[in-house]
Every structure is written in structure tokens, then in C-alpha cells.
Amino acid sequence: MDTKTKLISAAEQLFDRHGFTATGMDKLIKAAGMSSRTLYKHAGSKTALITEVLKERHRRFQPHIEVGSVDALFDALEEWIRSESARGCLFLRAYGETGGDIPAITEAVLAHKARLYDKIQDIVAIETDGQAMPELAEQILILYEGATAAAIYRGPEAVVSAHKAASALLQQARS
Amino acid sequence: MDTKTKLISAAEQLFDRHGFTATGMDKLIKAAGMSSRTLYKHAGSKTALITEVLKERHRRFQPHIEVGSVDALFDALEEWIRSESARGCLFLRAYGETGGDIPAITEAVLAHKARLYDKIQDIVAIETDGQAMPELAEQILILYEGATAAAIYRGPEAVVSAHKAASALLQQARS
DNA sequence: AGTAGTGTAAAACGATCATTTTACATCGTC
């Protein structure tokens, strides 16, 4: 594992576990097992590091979004939450912690959400032969976000409930 | 407006706008218009201040939860998000920023969510004459959380979509 | 053999963090 990969994955873990602002560079340095000089050579700054962590997170999460059905979408989310974490959406957390004041971070967050919504629109169009109202895609998106948030305090079962609700709405749109 | 009320409401605003960790005590002092000595006399510590802000937030939000129908629940959420903020759930944000490591904060967050879920269970029981599966209440909760999260980047219209989805699920459970 | 690249360890930078302290002013109340 090369230096930059090690840095980004250590940073992702710490940011997810303790928050962005609360995670100091000294903690990052220790966790990544490198000197501060090396860290800054690769990351540039803390803001840039956060941005790169989000972009890497998106890359890693991508396969869980790029699926062909609502069932696969929620199955993938359930798998992610069971194996990775149930600490809420890291993108929205980054946005909240920075107040939307740092353009690079805001951009990474909005790009991720735009891709998620686009994909859900595609899936819904396919599953309903384009007959569903545009509202349905937003409702599936909301169930997706809601499952991610509710899983924080209700556990991965929340994703199962959301999955069933999404299936019901889809079934209703088809008839 | 007495000193403590002024402090808590200034703190709530700053925490919501810029995040908890990123908001320094100097900013709080200026925004609340008081000396650091007075602030600490009333708040005790930053952690205690965050806890009190969350408790006050819950008190202020309470009327939006304590309603008699799913319709009223989502109408109240829509009104809150349109008039207050669309920055996500302040409780979950506090939990995320502190990593769940500060017991007083974690407790305030979980108490709020427990109250929300309890109330939704009550509402669902009333609206379905107790005939709905226990899952339905969790699904309404998920739509509620999802609307709050999605409103950050899709605006208050997300609440309208969630409202319609909740009505549809409820209608389906009744038939 | 020499050099560019990539790394480490550790100190230092000034700024900012949450918190405490010192010294003083303004109250309403007994």
C-alpha cells in the first residue's frame, strides 16, 4: 500500500469515527504512520485532504449506486451499512461541519448526491417503463437517505424497512 | 430576554450554521453579547452548552412532533424546514461531530429520537386502529429522517414528496 | 559516483482553543 493510499484510508477512518474538525493533524500523522512533512507533501492541507477523502469515498461507494434495480440498490446499502459503518452519510456530515463554506468540499458533496439522484431516476425509469411520476425517484432517494440516517440509532434493520417501503411504492406506481 | 436564553439561542444559531466544533467560544461570546465570565457562569463548559442547546432545541421542536396524524406530522416538518433551516438534523449532526463519545450529548440525541419514534408509533396505531405491522412506524420515521436529510440539497419540496409517500404507505396499510 | 526523489524525526511557527482569573461597575434589597 503506497503512502497516499495509506493516508487517505487512515483519514477516512478517523473522520468517520470522530468527525472532521475534531480530528487533528497529529492524530492523522500517527494513524497514517508517517511524518507531518510527508503528509503535507501528499495532501497539501487539511481541507484538501478532506476533499480527497470524500472523492475516494465516492469511488469506493460507486458500485453500491451503479446497480440495475431498486432491490439491488437497497441490498447494496444494507451490505455497506452492515460491513462499513452506521454513522450517517459522511458527505452530509462534512457539509454540516463546514457549514457549506468550503467550495471544494461542498462541490464534492453535491456531486455525490447528484450522481445518486441521477442513478435512482434511471432505475425508476427502467423499472416503471418511464410511466412513474417524477416524484417517485425523489421518494426512493428519501427512503435511501432516511435509512442511512435512521440506521445510526436503529441499526441496519432500518435499511430493510426502507427497502420494503420502496418496493411497495414501486409496485403501486406500476399498477 | 434574560442572559441564559440569549446565550442558548445565539449558540443554537451558530452551532447550526457553522457546526459545533468549528464554533469557538470567542464567537459565542460576541454573538451572545456577554463576557466570557458570564458565559461560563451560565453554561459551565462547551460540552454542557451543547447539551443545553440540544435540550432547548427539543423543547422548541416538541410541538412539531406532538401531533395527531401523519398529515400533521409532515405539515409541521415542512413548516419547520421552510422557516428554520434545511441544514439537517442538529441532533444527528451533534452525534456525528462528537463520535458518540460524550455521554451527555449522546443521551440528549437518543432521548430526542426515542421520543420521535414513540410518537410516530402512537400516530400510526391511531390511524390504522392498531392493525398495521410494526414496520410501518419505522418506515414513516425513515421518511421523516430522509426528508430532513434530502432537504439539505433538494429543498423543502423533499418534505412534500416524503409526505405523499407516507400517505400512500398508510393508505395501503389500511386496506 | 552523483543526484533527484521520497521518506523520517523533531523542533518551531503563530494562531486559536476552552477556560480561569483579576479588577471593577451596577444593581435591587435588607
Add this chain to the structure above:
DNA sequence: GACGATGTAAAATGATCGTTTTACACTACT
């Protein structure tokens, strides 16, 4: 008219913040 409560202004606390710097070691290529 003294007193306790409640406030202000401002300096000082020591720790921690993100970042830069100085000095040195290892490795790979020409």
C-alpha cells in the same frame, strides 16, 4: 448605606490547532 448577586472588560492560562522548517537517511536511476 452596606451587601450579595449579576454583570463587564481584559489579560493570562496551558494546551492544541494547522502548517512550515531544519537536518538527515535511504533508495533508484544515469
